[in-house]
Amino acid sequence: MKRFYPWLICIVAMLMLAISNGMTMTGITAFDPSLLDEFGWSRGQLKFRDMFNLLLAALMSPFVGALIDRIGVRSLALFGSVLLAVLYAAYSQVHSITHVYLIHVGFAAVVVSSGLSVAVIMVSQWFQTRRGTALGIALVGSSLGGMLVPKIIIALLPEHGWRGSFLLMAVIPVALFVLCLALVRSPDGKGLRRWGEGQASNNAGPGCCSSLPDLSYGQALRTRTFWALAVVAVTTFWGIMSLSSHLILNMKDLGFSGEQAGNGMFLLFGLGMVGKFLFGFLADVTTSKKVFVCNVALMAVGSVIIALQHRDLLWTGLIVMGLGWGGLYAILQLQIVEAFGLSAAGKILGTISLMDATSAGLGIWLTAVMFDHFGNYHVAFTVIAVLVAIGLLASFFVRDERRLAFAAAAGEGEGTQASAQDSAVVRGLV
Known part of the structure; x- marks a missing residue:
């Protein structure tokens, strides 16, 4: 188990990307027909939230490196998963477009704290060789989220409605929090080693x-x-x-x-x-x-x-x-x-x-x-x-x-x- 721990971290990073990207950018669109039917907003009004999300995440991105150096990827991943669960629960209670925009400001923080940069550094810390392969596995998460999250939401909507479905989906980032709490750590020498540590790297891209x-x-x-x-x-x-x-x-x-x-x-x-x-x-x-x-x-x-x-x-x-x-x-x-x-x-x-x-x-x-x-x-x-x-x-x-x-x-x-x-x-x- 300890020998293959770096690959376990790889899988955790993949799941983190699938959940954070899938639930904040692609999967969320499965709720759009229900929200438009409920509130009668125009599509321009609703989709303004996505511009909020992406622009704010882009503006926050330059500060991620400093945060990682200061508090580490584990703390950021835990924060992002908790915040995502809270925001999905809050989404189930929205009654105005302003509420939606405020929630998507929070989504930008989720994308930054549990997104690409954190996943890449989390994996890179554990691999001295085979880093390209490891990152490739982790980055599959962005596609995996787009594939699976919308289908899960669409399956929930007929029986639970959009408000109930938001609450049920909030359980997923809670599970991610538990997974990160149990498994995510930096190499500390306590019986755990980076993959390829002490070996010459002959497989650079x-x-x-x-x-x-x-x-x-x-x-x-x-x-x-x-x-x-x-x-x-x-x-x-x-x-x-x-x-x-x-x-x-x-x-x-x-x-x-x-x-x-x-x-x-x-x-x-x-x-x-x-x-x-x-x-x-x-x-x-x-x-x-x-x-x-x-x-x-x-x-x-x-x-x-x-x-x-x-x-x-x-x-x-x-x-x-x-x-x-x-x-x-x-x-x-x-x-x-x-x-x-x-x-x-x-x-x-x-x-x-x-x-x-x-x-x-x-x-x-x-x-x-x-x-x-x-x-x-x-x-x-x-x-x-x-x-x-x-x-x-x-x-x-x-x-x-x-x-x-x-x-x-x-x-x-x-x-x-x-x-x-x-x-x-x-x-x-x-």
Whole structure:
């Protein structure tokens, strides 16, 4: 048991991501039809809460590192699970849209304290080797939450109503609290060791051990690759978050049952999980740039199919969109590391994450506003297709900036050396 404890931590991190992401961002959308029927809000009013959630989480994210250093991942995970349970119980008592907005301010704190950054550091603390594999397992949680949480909620709604279902769902983060309390800890030498501790690490991912010098944060900002990656992230995050946030409502508008709408979410995020593994493997056997462009192309095709709003084609669109998104989610970070190196990867990824979270929040809300104005999702989903097509064009501008910078520096060095030799010859002739 002690030997495999790091892998147990991996599973806990996966469940934490599934619950925190699933219950605050994707699963919560299963309640949307009930809330709209109960209170008569417009979709724009309701979806403004999601923009709150994402923007506030993005603004809080830069402070997570300091909190982890000060109080540790265990304390943050425990806090996040308790807060999520309290907020779901509070959701069962809402009577105005203001109450909803206040709860989603709390959801932002849950995403920060029990989300991606905490999960990544929690797992990384326990792995000296095989860290890439461990993180891959943990990150499956984001897809798992999107697959399972909406289906659980949809199954509860007919018998318990939306208020009772919120209360029952609050039990899940309570169970997560107990699990974290019992299992989450830092390696302390009391019979527990990091995986691979004392071994030489010979399995670093591609590009991690490159002899090419890393680019600084300032240098990265001046490259076309940084802005190309930012455009890809901003456009695709607008697309996938807007689609997933409105998918259940859209499918019900198209005549699907609540159960079928839940299956749509399951398919979208299930294929996303498959895409993470499939395209991660393909990135190892071919170039990551080709896989990256392929992922965005799949998303573009899928978004066009979905924008047609043909009932019979929707499933095909979800399959293609889900596969592309899953691969892109995994490969985007690899592109950042390969293009700029590890030294400033945290700052670069953090900057791009702030931009894509802002875009996702605006996309969710504006998609609802467009529905309220036009009475359907045709225009809103066409906007998604156009944006992802722009992201596809931007993906072709991504390149290995470290290699280019090294080649340029080498060229300048050779030019300087040749110039010095020419000057010496001139001086000799004189």
